[in-house]
Amino acid sequence: MAYITLDGVSKQYGSVWAVDRVDMAIDKHEFVSLLGPSGSGKTTLLRIIAGLETPTQGRVLIDGEDVTHLPPHRRGVAMVFQEFLLFPHRTVYENLAFPLRMLKLQKGEIAERVDWVLGILALRGLEKRYPNQLSGGQQQRVALGRGLVGRPKVLLLDEPLANLDRELRQEMEVEIRRHQTALGIPFIYVTHNQEEALSMSDRIAVVRGGRVEDFASRTDIYDRPKTAFIAQFVGRSNRFEGVAAQASDRLAIRGEGVLIETAARPGIGEGDNVVAYVKNEKVRLKLAEPGAAAGANTIAARIRHVILRGAYAEYVLSWSGGELIASRPRDGAELPGGAEVTAYWDAADVDLFAQAGGDQ
Ligand SMILES: Nc1ncnc2c1ncn2[C@@H]1O[C@H](COP(=O)(O)OP(=O)(O)OP(=O)(O)O)[C@@H](O)[C@H]1O
Ligand SMILES: [Mg+2]
Structure with missing residues (x-):
């Protein structure tokens, strides 16, 4: 039995369906991300689970209980x-104790729980500081602590x-998952x-236009x-x-200046318009051999420039069809800018889809 169940959940605002018939079942020990572009309905879905919004249709169950019409503090x-x-004029301690005072807990219990949170979030010693005397990461930990201090069933x-710089964000990702x-x-x-x-989740729900x-x-x-x-x-x-x-169990896709070959897919047949994706790290490069014939899954290209990304390098290539990007680990065998190369990939690394109306 799932710990959290969303059953046909929808939310309409005027003529917009911010969330549209979402079904999800989440287990007790899972880290789940809702990933999607701006305006896709992620926050609305989260607020429905929190009880800050009532769904127009559908039900929310937590730990076996239908909470669809329960207020947030009873979920x-x-x-x-x-x-x-964070409250700017209250100390770290007061910020953490606040949700517990709302729950009308005894003073001793509050002190115990705040101390527990200070311990797990490595905030001991900072209790008497005000938010503006903390670093961004410390402030974020206090915010996380405020969420955890009430011992919720779900966070x-x-x-x-989003407001932290990249390095701090990566540290916090590890910490949050831990x-x-x-x-x-x-x-x-x-x-x-x-x-x-990708760094934290067990499972990811990709949200688009209110749908998962x-x-x-x-x-x-x-x-x-x-x-x-x-x-x-x-x-x-x-x-x-x-x-x-x-071609029997294979598909040949003729694009402008490129021939892609890959395994047949159900639902894709002769004459269909398709779109193929090859991940940058799946595109391999070798120096071009003069006179070599271009086969399937290869492109003759020229290195326009190389972007160093630390552990790997991104090769920006130009070819007759436009731009192509190949990323490679920086293993010492770097290719020079301006070089003529052959870019190639495995048939198994092609993600292929029928081009439906509405796809860009
Ligand atoms: N209170 C509201 N009233 C009217 N429309 C709303 C309301 N809240 C959200 N919407 C609309 O619902 C859709 C989904 O909004 P939501 O905030 O859930 O998106 P999001 O995925 O969280 O986006 P972002 O990444 O920008 O935070 C958007 O079209 C938004 O304009
Ligand atoms: Mg949002």
Whole structure:
């Protein structure tokens, strides 16, 4: 039995369906991300789980109980926001004690729980400081502590790291995931940042236009995108358009200046307009051999420039069809800017989709 169930949940604002028939089942020990572009309905979905919005249709169940019409404080959920929302004129201790005072707990119990949170979040010694005397990461920890101090059954987080710089964000990602594992409660984490979703989640729900386009393990979302939108949105890919031709168990896709070959897919046949994606890290490069014939899954290209990204390098290539990007680990064998190269990839690394109306 799932710990959290969303059953046909929708939310209408005027003529907009911000959330549209969402079904999800989340287990007790899961870290789940809702990943999608701006305006896709992530915050609305989270607020429905929190009880800050009532769904127009559908039900929300937490721990076996239908909470659809329960107010937030009776659901056992807590929410952490992007804007830390700390009280500026109260100390760290007072900020952490506040939710417990709302719950009308005894003084001793409050002290005990605040101390527990100060301990797990490494905030001991900072109790008497005010928010403006803390670093961004410390402020974020206090905000997280305010969510955890009431010992919620579920923690909901809405882009909590969006205001932090990259390095601090990456540290906090590790920390947040560690707390989730230690506490053994589900965290539902909203973000439009695929790196955050990929670094922390057990499963990722990709949200688009109020709908959950796929809800699957992070590796499935990354390695086996179910839709063209997911292929485009998660990871960095090269995109090709073409027309499919069937050859027994294989498909040949003729695009402008490129021939792509890959395994046949159900639902894609002779003459269909298709879109193919090849992730940047799947594109390999070798120096061009004069006179070599271009086969399937190869492109003759020229290195325009190389972007160093630390552990790997991104090669920006030009070819007759436009631009192509290949990323490679920096293993010493760097190719020079300006070089003529052959870019190539495996048939298995092609993500292929029928071009439906509405896909860009
Ligand atoms: N209170 C509201 N009244 C009317 N429309 C709303 C309201 N809240 C959200 N919407 C609309 O619902 C849709 C989804 O909004 P939501 O805030 O859930 O998106 P989001 O995925 O969280 O986006 P972002 O990444 O920008 O935070 C948007 O079209 C938004 O304009
Ligand atoms: Mg939002």
